Amino acid sequence: MSTSSTKRRRIGLLTGGGDAPGLNGIIEATVRALAPMNLEIVGICDGFEGIYDGRCIPLDVERVRGAHNFAGTLLGTSNKSGTKGRESEFAQALAKLQLEGLIAAGGDGTFEGLSRVLNGGQNLRLIGVPKTIDNDLQGTDVTFGFDTACAVVAESVDALRATAEAHRRVIVVETMGRTAGWIALGGGLASYADVILIPERPYDPEALKQHLLKLRASGRRGAMVVIGEGAHAKGGKPRVAFHVAGSPQSERLGGVAEELARWVERETQWEARHVVLGHLQRSRHPTTTDRFITAAMGVEVARMVSENQWGQAVVVRDGRVTRAPLTDLMKPARLIDTDHRWVKLAQALGLFI
Numbered sequence: 001m002s003t004s005s006t007k008r009r010r011i012g013l014l015t016g017g018g019d020a021p022g023l024n025g026i027i028e029a030t031v032r033a034l035a036p037m038n039l040e041i042v043g044i045c046d047g048f049e050g051i052y053d054g055r056c057i058p059l060d061v062e063r064v065r066g067a068h069n070f071a072g073t074l075l076g077t078s079n080k081s082g083t084k085g086r087e088s089e090f091a092q093a094l095a096k097l098q099l100e101g102l103i104a105a106g107g108d109g110t111f112e113g114l115s116r117v118l119n120g121g122q123n124l125r126l127i128g129v130p131k132t133i134d135n136d137l138q139g140t141d142v143t144f145g146f147d148t149a150c151a152v153v154a155e156s157v158d159a160l161r162a163t164a165e166a167h168r169r170v171i172v173v174e175t176m177g178r179t180a181g182w183i184a185l186g187g188g189l190a191s192y193a194d195v196i197l198i199p200e201r202p203y204d205p206e207a208l209k210q211h212l213l214k215l216r217a218s219g220r221r222g223a224m225v226v227i228g229e230g231a232h233a234k235g236g237k238p239r240v241a242f243h244v245a246g247s248p249q250s251e252r253l254g255g256v257a258e259e260l261a262r263w264v265e266r267e268t269q270w271e272a273r274h275v276v277l278g279h280l281q282r283s284r285h286p287t288t289t290d291r292f293i294t295a296a297m298g299v300e301v302a303r304m305v306s307e308n309q310w311g312q313a314v315v316v317r318d319g320r321v322t323r324a325p326l327t328d329l330m331k332p333a334r335l336i337d338t339d340h341r342w343v344k345l346a347q348a349l350g351l352f353i
C-alpha cells in the first residue's frame with residue numbers, strides 16, 4: 001500500500017481595502033460551497049500586507065461557521081498598501097504562496113493593484129468579488145455593504161430627529177462615500193431627511209438657506225440634513241481632512257457636516273449640531289439584503305473554481321448574481337446621474353437635493 005498522499009490544490013482567499021459588512025459572509029459562503037471539492041483553502045491575512053509577508057491561515061467550514069453574522073473580516077484587511085513600485089516584490093511573494101488561484105474581495109484599489117501585477121505579465125488566476133460600502137464600483141449594479149451602511153444612516157437620522165425637535169435644532173449628519181453620494185442618498189431617502197447633499201449635485205447655498213427658512217416658518221421644530229463627505233456648494237470642492245501615506249487613494253475626506261452646521265447657524269439663526277457617522281457605517285452586522293448577495297456570490301465563486309473559470313468577477317446585474325470580465329471593475333467610480341430615479345424620488349417627496 002502506498003503511503004504517499006496527493007497534494008491538494010491550494011486556493012487563496014483575500015479581503016482588501018476598507019472593510020464592508022458582508023465580507024465575512026463571502027468568506028463563509030465560499031468556504032462552505034467549496035467544501036465538497038476537498039481543496040486546501042488559505043486565507044491571506046490583512047489584504048496585500050499578508051501577501052508581502054507570506055502570512056495566511058487555513059480555512060475550513062468549522063473555522064468560518066457563523067462568521068456571516070459579523071461585520072469586519074476574519075482575515076483582516078488593509079487600505080494602506082498598494083503594489084505601485086513594488087510589482088516584482090508582490091509577484092514574487094505571491095508566487096511563494098504556491099496558489100492555484102486567488103479569490104479577492106476588494107474595491108477599486110485592490111483590483112487596480114492586482115491588475116498592475118497582471119499587466120506585468122504574471123499569470124495570476126484571479127476571481128474578483130466587488131466590495132465597497134460606497135456602492136461606486138463599475139460593472140455591478142450594487143455592492144454588498146451598501147445596504148447595511150444605508151441602514152446605519154437611516155436609523156441614525158430617525159433617532160436624531162427626536163433630539164433635533166426637542167431642542168429646535170438642525171442636525172447635520174455626515175456620511176461616507178467620497179466622490180459618490182450613494183450612501184447619503186440611500187440613507188437620506190430611507191429616513192426622509194429634509195435635506196440630502198451629495199457630491200454629484202453641488203448645492204446652491206441660497207436655495208438651501210431659503211429651504212431651511214421656509215421649513216422653520218412652517219412651524220417645524222427641527223430639521224435633518226444628510227451630507228456625503230465629498231459634497232460641496234456650487235463652485236466649491238471636496239474637503240480633504242488628511243492624507244494616508246502609501247495608500248492607493250491617500251486622501252481622506254471629512255469635516256463638511258461641522259462646517260455646514262456653523263453655516264446654518266450663521267445664515268438662518270437656527271441652532272445647529274453635527275454628527276459624523278464615520279466607521280459606524282462599516283461596522284453594523286449585515287442586513288438581510290447584504291447576506292443574500294454575499295451567499296449567492298460565494299456559491300457562484302465556488303462554481304467558477306469547480307469549472308476552472310478564472311480571470312472573471314462575480315457581479316450583481318438585474319437582481320441576479322452573475323459573471324463579468326474583471327476589467328469591468330477597474331473603471332472610474334460609478335457616480336449618481338444627476339437625474340437618477342432616486343433623485344427624482346427625493347424631489348417628489350419634497351426633500352431638498
Ligand code: F6P
Nearest residue numbers: 018079132133134176177178253
Ligand atoms: O471606501 C470606503 C470608505 O469607507 C470611504 O467611504 C471613506 O472615505 C474611506 O473608506 C475611509 O477610509 P479609512 O478607513 O482609511 O478611514
